[in-house]
Amino acid sequence: MMISTKGRYAMRVMIDLAEHGGDGYVAMKEVAERQQISLKYLEKILPALVAEGLVEGVHGKGGGYRLTRKPEEYTAGEILRVAEGELVPVACMLCGAEPCKRAAECRTLPMWTKLGTVVGDYLDGVTVADLINGKA
Amino acid sequence: MMISTKGRYAMRVMIDLAEHGGDGYVAMKEVAERQQISLKYLEKILPALVAEGLVEGVHGKGGGYRLTRKPEEYTAGEILRVAEGELVPVACMLCGAEPCKRAAECRTLPMWTKLGTVVGDYLDGVTVADLINGKA
DNA sequence: TTTATACCTACCGATAAGGTAGGTTAATAA
DNA sequence: TTATTAACCTACCTTATCGGTAGGTATAAA
Numbered sequence: 001m002m003i004s005t006k007g008r009y010a011m012r013v014m015i016d017l018a019e020h021g022g023d024g025y026v027a028m029k030e031v032a033e034r035q036q037i038s039l040k041y042l043e044k045i046l047p048a049l050v051a052e053g054l055v056e057g058v059h060g061k062g063g064g065y066r067l068t069r070k071p072e073e074y075t076a077g078e079i080l081r082v083a084e085g086e087l088v089p090v091a092c093m094l095c096g097a098e099p100c101k102r103a104a105e106c107r108t109l110p111m112w113t114k115l116g117t118v119v120g121d122y123l124d125g126v127t128v129a130d131l132i133n134g135k136a
Numbered sequence: 137m138m139i140s141t142k143g144r145y146a147m148r149v150m151i152d153l154a155e156h157g158g159d160g161y162v163a164m165k166e167v168a169e170r171q172q173i174s175l176k177y178l179e180k181i182l183p184a185l186v187a188e189g190l191v192e193g194v195h196g197k198g199g200g201y202r203l204t205r206k207p208e209e210y211t212a213g214e215i216l217r218v219a220e221g222e223l224v225p226v227a228c229m230l231c232g233a234e235p236c237k238r239a240a241e242c243r244t245l246p247m248w249t250k251l252g253t254v255v256g257d258y259l260d261g262v263t264v265a266d267l268i269n270g271k272a
Numbered sequence: 273t274t275t276a277t278a279c280c281t282a283c284c285g286a287t288a289a290g291g292t293a294g295g296t297t298a299a300t301a302a
Numbered sequence: 303t304t305a306t307t308a309a310c311c312t313a314c315c316t317t318a319t320c321g322g323t324a325g326g327t328a329t330a331a332a
Contacts, residue, residue, distance in 0.1 A: 003225050015243050041322055060330025061276045076247060089139050107151050111212060111262055111272045122254045126247055136247045177291055196299025197307045
């Protein structure tokens with residue numbers, strides 16, 4: 001029952017970009033230093049965020065990344081789903097999982113489903129702006 | 137963000153004991169067959185449940201396991217914590233983790249803490265009896 | 273043309289997941 | 303007393319994931 005570093009670091013990058021970005025681009029080298037995260041590891045996390053349009057990057061001198069929306073328009077749930085994959089609590093609920101034959105009579109599936117909803121609802125209710133303002 | 141088979145199987149064993157136990161002992165061989173879980177793997181999960189007093193086992197012919205309380209007196213949260221370990225969502229919140237130096241100014245820690253509470257509260261509100269009656 | 277940066281691919285060590293295999297101990301029934 | 307049953311214990315195994323590192327290429331600005 002764990003969010004891995006991938007998701008946690010993605011959250012911190014988004015917050016860092018919101019706090020230090022302004023209108024310009026922020027180099028990952030800076031973020032890595034501020035957040036005490038290996039630059040090389042950050043470089044493995046960013047492509048997913050770019051692919052889903054959460055941030056955009058530009059090459060070369062003076063380049064870096066910036067948010068594509070305002071901080072209040074990102075939810076933690078959205079960021080985590082992009083960085084981590086689905087937020088479901090059990091493997092049998094994963095999208096690509098082979099359908100469980102016991103699902104119909106499974107005594108526990110309703111609980112896992114509800115747990116997924118509880119987690120998703122909470123995380124979808126927290127925005128990057130909330131995290132910066134300490135309102136989470 | 138996943139509950140492993142260990143926790144899921146533990147839940148199913150507890151439910152199975154509640155449904156088929158009555159006052160007597162149920163052999164894991166039966167449970168394994170009914171639940172379609174490898175007997176050998178079940179034998180690795182049960183010791184923790186015994187150690188924490190959730191079930192008790194007796195050796196030999198006619199032996200097996202039985203619940204030590206009524207089904208409505210077990211919560212899913214309790215069972216999962218015994219089988220899986222702590223239910224916290226991030227490694228830095230684990231009991232034995234070395235304290236994070238950034239904790240005081242961490243923008244995300246409050247969210248993880250709240251998420252842990254949300255998950256714990258939900259799971260602590262579901263009993264084995266609820267799962268049997270479909271009230272979860 | 274130099275420099276800074278994103279971006280890409282491959283690898284790597286450690287750990288955990290999800291088991292198997294083969295025994296020993298304890299209790300009951302024959 | 304002996305056979306049987308079932309809990310319990312220890313060791314091992316395979317595969318995948320975690321959390322990175324290394325070394326490059328592409329691109330844009332100065």
